[in-house]
Amino acid sequence: MPKKYHHGDLKNALIQAGVEILAKEGVGGLSLRKVAQRAGVSHSAPYAHFPDKQSLIAAISTEGFNQLYAELEAAISSHSKNPKKQLIEGVQAYVHFAMENLDTFKIMFSGVLEKEKDYSSFVDISSKTFKLVVEVVQACQNAGVLPAAPADLMAVSVWGQVHGIVSLALEGQVSHTVLDKHSIQDIVLVSIEQLINS
Amino acid sequence: MPKKYHHGDLKNALIQAGVEILAKEGVGGLSLRKVAQRAGVSHSAPYAHFPDKQSLIAAISTEGFNQLYAELEAAISSHSKNPKKQLIEGVQAYVHFAMENLDTFKIMFSGVLEKEKDYSSFVDISSKTFKLVVEVVQACQNAGVLPAAPADLMAVSVWGQVHGIVSLALEGQVSHTVLDKHSIQDIVLVSIEQLINS
DNA sequence: GCGAAAATCTTGACACCGTCAAGATTGTGG
DNA sequence: CCACAATCTTGACGGTGTCAAGATTTTCGC
Numbered sequence: 001m002p003k004k005y006h007h008g009d010l011k012n013a014l015i016q017a018g019v020e021i022l023a024k025e026g027v028g029g030l031s032l033r034k035v036a037q038r039a040g041v042s043h044s045a046p047y048a049h050f051p052d053k054q055s056l057i058a059a060i061s062t063e064g065f066n067q068l069y070a071e072l073e074a075a076i077s078s079h080s081k082n083p084k085k086q087l088i089e090g091v092q093a094y095v096h097f098a099m100e101n102l103d104t105f106k107i108m109f110s111g112v113l114e115k116e117k118d119y120s121s122f123v124d125i126s127s128k129t130f131k132l133v134v135e136v137v138q139a140c141q142n143a144g145v146l147p148a149a150p151a152d153l154m155a156v157s158v159w160g161q162v163h164g165i166v167s168l169a170l171e172g173q174v175s176h177t178v179l180d181k182h183s184i185q186d187i188v189l190v191s192i193e194q195l196i197n198s
Numbered sequence: 199m200p201k202k203y204h205h206g207d208l209k210n211a212l213i214q215a216g217v218e219i220l221a222k223e224g225v226g227g228l229s230l231r232k233v234a235q236r237a238g239v240s241h242s243a244p245y246a247h248f249p250d251k252q253s254l255i256a257a258i259s260t261e262g263f264n265q266l267y268a269e270l271e272a273a274i275s276s277h278s279k280n281p282k283k284q285l286i287e288g289v290q291a292y293v294h295f296a297m298e299n300l301d302t303f304k305i306m307f308s309g310v311l312e313k314e315k316d317y318s319s320f321v322d323i324s325s326k327t328f329k330l331v332v333e334v335v336q337a338c339q340n341a342g343v344l345p346a347a348p349a350d351l352m353a354v355s356v357w358g359q360v361h362g363i364v365s366l367a368l369e370g371q372v373s374h375t376v377l378d379k380h381s382i383q384d385i386v387l388v389s390i391e392q393l394i395n396s
Numbered sequence: 397g398c399g400a401a402a403a404t405c406t407t408g409a410c411a412c413c414g415t416c417a418a419g420a421t422t423g424t425g426g
Numbered sequence: 427c428c429a430c431a432a433t434c435t436t437g438a439c440g441g442t443g444t445c446a447a448g449a450t451t452t453t454c455g456c
Binding site: 153 | 217224225226237286304307309310312314315324325328347350352353354357358359360361362363365366368369370371372373375376381385388389391392
Binding site for chain 1: 432433434438
């Protein structure tokens, strides 16, 4: 697949370097020039592979979504006969991904990427992820675990719930009176159970 | 309160200029130098009032939270005898604020402000806002509208649900199969009703 | 009310940033 | 093998956050 030119596979090396800088210095520390330096090329070499910085960010975000999708699917497919467990394990995996890849998660969901619809592979993997959520929700509905609203709408409810709590927590907006007593994992689980039919 | 020096009340003028640039050019277009220029002062005048750019962003975010708090309280206090209506109107007000002040909302919640706990007035107003949510949730619980879990935990659930859906929608992560059929307002309302005791 | 001290603002500089143009180098296909 | 395309380097440009030095204005103790 990737042909070897001067560097080898600079495009992926740049994405990888970006992920590393992101993890080490946060979103504010991510610059094209640092990415280039870490990959061992000159400051404008990236322009052979990405038309601009936004495009590299799109690639990093896409990579993040691919990983998130993989982890979600792994969590779900381990319990293919138990929709409720699929839901719970999927939620756990989502929270786990966010906490383990804090800045990648931020870049994926915090508006750093400004015109996401311009990047088709980003749109592809993120809508594929949404479809995965819809499937689990639908299975839960068929099993009577979730209410019988339209599946895509219910999927937005469930995903929104999880995503919102995680986002607020990462943003420091969840009061310490709550965080002192419960982990984010627990808070999300308790919240999701409010949506589940008793 | 604000004494008049050379400019008059440059500190607030800078915050206002920041809000305007934010609305016109988005988060990416917000620079200290543009803010200074719009306020009619030299490029480093802001340093008399803010130690760095993050500090100005904190002030803008704080201003945003003040406005959000005011709108939430207005929505809630119009229905002081009907907790369920308070909840629904409060949620509507939250969604309305997000959509009317898109980039301010982003700056408040999207990790642009990196060390939020360093800014005490930001912490004050945001925890005050959280307390407001807890109060409404508690009133709903007393009226049997919401389940009887610990109020602060339930508040995180409710706020997280609303905030998550709004965030995902603003990020373009809500599938068009949903958005074509429902407004964000409707989606959030339908979702919240899943949490309300029937 | 006056003069010292503090607050405010300007000017100029620095390093870093994203981006582009010109050219050098390297791989590929006819 | 050679023209061409892909890849990478060098150098430049304007914009950015920040700091230092100095000018200007207000405040405050006497």
